[in-house]
Amino acid sequence: MDVVTRDFDAEAHAARIREQGYTVIEDFLDTETVAAVRAGLAPFLGTHQGRNDFEGFRTERVYTLVARDKVFEHVTEEPRLMSLLGRFLQPGFLLTASQAICIYPGETAQDVHTDDGFYRVARPRPSISYTVIVAVDAFTAENGGTEIVPGSHLWGDPGAPDRPSDRAEIERRLVPMEIPSGAAVVFAGALLHRGGANRSQAPRLAFTNQYCEPWARTQENFYLGIPREQVAGMSPRLKQLLGYDIWPPFMGQVTASHPAKALEPGWVAPVAAQRHRAAGADGGGLAPVR
Ligand SMILES: O=C(O)CCC(=O)C(=O)O
Numbered sequence: 552m553d554v555v556t557r558d559f560d561a562e563a564h565a566a567r568i569r570e571q572g573y574t575v576i577e578d579f580l581d582t583e584t585v586a587a588v589r590a591g592l593a594p595f596l597g598t599h600q601g602r603n604d605f606e607g608f609r610t611e612r613v614y615t616l617v618a619r620d621k622v623f624e625h626v627t628e629e630p631r632l633m634s635l636l637g638r639f640l641q642p643g644f645l646l647t648a649s650q651a652i653c654i655y656p657g658e659t660a661q662d663v664h665t666d667d668g669f670y671r672v673a674r675p676r677p678s679i680s681y682t683v684i685v686a687v688d689a690f691t692a693e694n695g696g697t698e699i700v701p702g703s704h705l706w707g708d709p710g711a712p713d714r715p716s717d718r719a720e721i722e723r724r725l726v727p728m729e730i731p732s733g734a735a736v737v738f739a740g741a742l743l744h745r746g747g748a749n750r751s752q753a754p755r756l757a758f759t760n761q762y763c764e765p766w767a768r769t770q771e772n773f774y775l776g777i778p779r780e781q782v783a784g785m786s787p788r789l790k791q792l793l794g795y796d797i798w799p800p801f802m803g804q805v806t807a808s809h810p811a812k813a814l815e816p817g818w819v820a821p822v823a824a825q826r827h828r829a830a831g832a833d834g835g836g837l838a839p840v841r
Contacts, residue, residue, distance in 0.1 A: 559631045564737070565638040568681075572704035573738035576631065579685060580733040584622065588687055588758065591620030592651050607746065609658035613651040616758055617789070618777040623649070626685070627760050628788045635737060636681055636762050643765035646773065646792040647680055651687075651758040652746065654695035660748040663700070663721055666761055667740025669770075674708045680740035680763035685733075687756040692727040695749035697736060697757075700724045703743040765798040783814040790814065 559576075567574035580588070592613060601607040613619065617627045627646060636644060648666075667680040690696025700721060706714040715721050727747060728736050738744065740761070749755055763769060773793045782793060790796070795811045797803045803810050806821035813820075819827075 559634075561631065561634045561638065564635050568635075568639070568737065568739055571701040572742035573699055573701070573736055574635075575728070575730055576735045576737065577731065578733065579629070579631075579735035580626065582733065584626070585687060585733050587620075587622040588626070588685075589756070591622045592687075592756075592758075595619060596651075596653060604659075605661060605664075607654060607658050607661065609655040609749070610746070611651075611653040611655070615649060615771060615773070615776045616651050617646060617649040617760070617773075617793075618781060623758075624785060624789055626758075628786060628792060632683060632735075632737070633788070639678065639681055639739075640762060641765055643791060643796055643798055644762050645765055645767070645769055645794055646760060646771075647763040647767070647769040648759065648761040648771050651756065652684075653757075654746055654749045654755045656749050656752055656754065658695060658746075658749040660698070661745040663718075663725070663743050663745045665741050665743055667763070670767060674711070674741060675705055676741070678704060678740035678742075679767050680761050681737065682740060682759060682761045683735050683737050684728075684757055684759045685735045686728075686730050687732060687758065688754070689732045690728050690730045690734075690755065690757070691751065692729060692747070693749075694751040694753065695747045695755040696730070697728045698725040698745050698747045699728065699736070699738060700743040701726060704739040704741040706741075706743075762792070765796075766802060769794065779814055779818075783816075 564574040564576065595613045596611060601610045601612060606612060617623050627649065666682045667678055670679045672679065684697050688694070710716065721743065730736060761770070777793065782790060782795065790811065794803065795814060797809060805813060808821060812818060
């Protein structure tokens with residue numbers, strides 16, 4: 552389906568991402584959902600300060616956000632977003648990172664970086680991941696709103712003739728996202744950006760979900776991070792986003808069986824089940840794996 556929601560022109564958003572590296576979905580969350588996001592986050596905020604300059608010493612991050620509350624399950628598989636990302640990533644694309652980011656007053660700007668830079672594949676190239684950052688508090692140029700370098704997703708590696716060699720020149724090209732509460736900025740993993748300095752008197756709350764090609768390693772290890780019994784209660788799409796699926800013909804297999812079987816009640820890892828059978832505990836002999 553091309554356009555999944557009335558008034559949402561996925562192709563126009565995709566064209567902006569192709570040309571300038573990012574787009575803004577102004578009405579991504581309504582006020583009720585923003586309130587649900589705040590409520591879902593409230594129990595976890597106040598528990599985790601950044602441990603280095605990149606995480607931000609005056610920034611709080613709540614990781615594995617998708618598993619923190621039902622509202623995060625819904626926003627992670629939001630249909631307009633799925634339609635837009637499906638124009639860039641292969642079917643079966645994965646969630647690679649999911650976190651809330653609260654930047655407190657006094658936080659300094661992050662280093663300018665890309666989100667798919669740890670895939671060490673020479674640039675220019677198609678992005679291997681795409682990032683969604685949702686403004687829970689409205690973003691301003693003062694409160695640490697994300698700053699991006701339009702068009703930088705098309706640049707080569709550092710040192711390439713099309714890329715400014717001077718860090719100050721790159722920083723001069725940064726554009727602050729000034730977007731209302733509930734809006735989402737969606738950008739290519741190869742786009743240069745940073746979390747801005749918070750020079751205001753109030754925290755800036757946002758959350759981000761990042762999605763990657765189905766063949767790429769994910770930043771967060773959701774197999775270990777989210778209990779399987781919890782994943783079992785999630786939607787089929789979310790299970791797929793969390794990696795309980797196969798990238799054809801058999802990437803992601805579990806001892807030659809489908810990974811979704813691991814979500815069935817009573818599942819025992821095939822190596823354990825086979826060892827048990829081989830030891831003759833149930834009559835002996837190796838049984839075929841289901
Ligand atoms: O919080 C933001 O606006 C951006 C954060 C970011 O780019 C990151 O932590 O990788």
